[in-house]
Amino acid sequence: MGGPTTKRTISQEAFEEVVRENMEDLGMEPSEALQDAIDSLTLQGVDLSGIITCVPGESSVQDNPVISLLEDLKKNWADCESKNEDELHQLSPLFLKLAQLCVDSDAEKTSGNSNSNAAIAARNGGVELVTSICGKVSGSGNEEVIVAVLQALSSLLCDIQSAQTFQKCGGPDIVIGILKQDTPNPELLNSCFSVIAASATGNEILKESFVNLKVDQFIMNTLKGSNKASVPSVYDAIRVLLTPDDYRVAASQVYGYARQFAKIGIAEALMDSLHEGLTSPTLVSTSVALKAVAVNDEICRSIADKGGIDAVLRCIDESGEQLNKPIARSCCILLSKLAGSDHNKSTIVEKGGMDRLIKLCARFANEPSVIQEVMSIINVLSLRSPDHASRAMEAGAGDMAIQAMQNFPAAQQLQRNACLMIRNLVVRNFENRKILLDNGIEKIIRKARESHENCKAAATDALRDLGLDNYNL
CATH class of the missing domain: 1.25.10.10 (Leucine-rich Repeat Variant)
Structure with a gap:
């Protein structure tokens, strides 16, 4: 498991010396010398965490x-x-x-x-x-x-x-x-x-x-x-x-x-x-x-x-x-x-x-952060369960997905969760495919795939499970 690249460190004394050199060797004003030191060291990947950014001669570490x-x-x-x-x-x-x-x-x-x-x-x-x-x-x-x-x-x-x-x-x-x-x-x-x-x-x-x-x-x-x-x-x-x-x-x-x-x-x-x-x-x-x-x-x-x-x-x-x-x-x-x-x-x-989840979505119709979590639940409930997928469609999950994807095109996680949910609603329930396709879900999913990188795989899989031959185009 990888982590972020280790940054270089610098001592308080070395930082102050860089500022001092900017002032004495390059003739910079104190504020300019300080900002240049911060910018140049940051560009070099130096970790300035905990460094007191003061100008030597004008202020002291002890003043902090x-x-x-x-x-x-x-x-x-x-x-x-x-x-x-x-x-x-x-x-x-x-x-x-x-x-x-x-x-x-x-x-x-x-x-x-x-x-x-x-x-x-x-x-x-x-x-x-x-x-x-x-x-x-x-x-x-x-x-x-x-x-x-x-x-x-x-x-x-x-x-x-x-x-x-x-x-x-x-x-x-x-x-x-x-x-x-x-x-x-x-x-x-x-x-x-x-x-x-x-x-x-x-x-x-x-x-x-x-x-x-x-x-x-x-x-x-x-x-x-x-x-x-x-x-x-x-x-x-x-x-x-x-x-x-x-x-x-x-x-x-x-x-x-x-x-x-x-x-x-x-x-x-x-x-x-x-x-x-x-x-x-x-x-x-x-x-x-x-x-x-x-x-x-x-x-x-x-x-x-x-x-x-x-x-x-x-x-x-x-x-x-x-x-x-x-x-x-x-x-x-x-x-x-x-x-x-x-x-x-x-x-x-x-x-x-x-029914209770779809009702919650109706009450939070303007809150994509809530709707996307409901989609996640329905996705899990419908996994490998055609009966639950049918019940979800009867409760209005299909209509909810279409409306939410149209209303919040910029909500990346909602768009992805919708695609994942749609997959489980249709993969074993062919009758749900026609309902969603007749209501324009293909165009909506393709738009999500084009708009959001994190939706590409989920959207492609949803189009495939909807039975579309050109799902990868």
């Missing part, structure tokens, strides 16, 4: 608020183990300020800013410092300070490198050690799981570390607790730990982790929130987490046997009535995963799933 704050922490926490509770309380604002500085803003995420405060802190020893302090205060009993330190730590874990540093500093053991204290404090629990989610994102080693430390037991305890709605990051932790997102490994172990999570009852615990319906503040997160756990037929069937299909369909109905798009999408995605079990396919159809 993150660097200044890290220096304050080093001074104040050198003897943190000897500080009394009042002194610890007084230092909490430093960590909260660091967390505020290092949490990526929406603008930074959108622009891909490589010089984010989190990267600057990580490059300058922030992860080592805060992880060390976290270990020192973890047994202090001062939960306010521990929460502040954990929030700062979570904000610093911005990439694989910072997560690896966290792991080398014993971070996983420290966080699990805090969870072992069996605190009922939801803010502290939330901060712990936030660190777990941040550090394990894209990192198979961290996932394994936490699983080996029995994180599943602490997840289970939290889900069974009375304050689970106040610990939203526990759902993020489940999702991250069970997502195979580390490009450096050829085979992820998360499939086994998911089975382990299900075995101790995490899937069943998640079902409790699902049964609460739209009254649950964590319904979207619950749906995403449950999807991550449902990795095989056995788990999918067990979810259905405990009323999971009924609960999801009810949430889909209610989301349509209330026009709640996030819940509609997340529940459709979960239902598509559960429909991977042949047993569940029949259950969904028997419970009026086709």
Whole structure:
């Protein structure tokens, strides 16, 4: 499994020297020299993450608020183990300020800013410092300070490198050690799981570390607790730990982790929130987490046997009535995963799933992101099942596909999902071919194939299964 090309790095001192040379040797103005250094190094493939882009002589690295704050922490926490509770309380604002500085803003995420405060802190020893302090205060009993330190730590874990540093500093053991204290404090629990989610994102080693430390037991305890709605990051932790997102490994172990999570009852615990319906503040997160756990037929069937299909369909109905798009999408995605079990396919159809899904599409007629997920479900339900394909057409899946493809020609994923769904509606149901062809589906599919690269294969297969001899033209 390949990953992105490794970038070259540069030190803060070397970067400043490039800026200085631009000014002294090339006679550039300070602002021009700085921008030229950034542009030229970026073109050379140099990773500028964490570099403080200042002009030598006009500003200093020490002027950066993150660097200044890290220096304050080093001074104040050198003897943190000897500080009394009042002194610890007084230092909490430093960590909260660091967390505020290092949490990526929406603008930074959108622009891909490589010089984010989190990267600057990580490059300058922030992860080592805060992880060390976290270990020192973890047994202090001062939960306010521990929460502040954990929030700062979570904000610093911005990439694989910072997560690896966290792991080398014993971070996983420290966080699990805090969870072992069996605190009922939801803010502290939330901060712990936030660190777990941040550090394990894209990192198979961290996932394994936490699983080996029995994180599943602490997840289970939290889900069974009375304050689970106040610990939203526990759902993020489940999702991250069970997502195979580390490009450096050829085979992820998360499939086994998911089975382990299900075995101790995490899937069943998640079902409790699902049964609460739209009254649950964590319904979207619950749906995403449950999807991550449902990795095989056995788990999918067990979810259905405990009323999971009924609960999801009810949430889909209610989301349509209330026009709640996030819940509609997340529940459709979960239902598509559960429909991977042949047993569940029949259950969904028997419970009026086709009609309910088409009704949802009608309510979200202007939301392609919802419609494409409905198409995905119908595609799965119709796979190798002529009876289900017939039921889908009777419910209006064919008309829905034609209207959606015409209404949203630029929606690539919707166009592709429509082609995939049409294949399963017609491949074993010849009568459906004529209905769709008479309604102009051939022209619509050909247009999707011409317009979107990711539709070419699906569109060609759909045209073939519609019985067209010139499907490849």
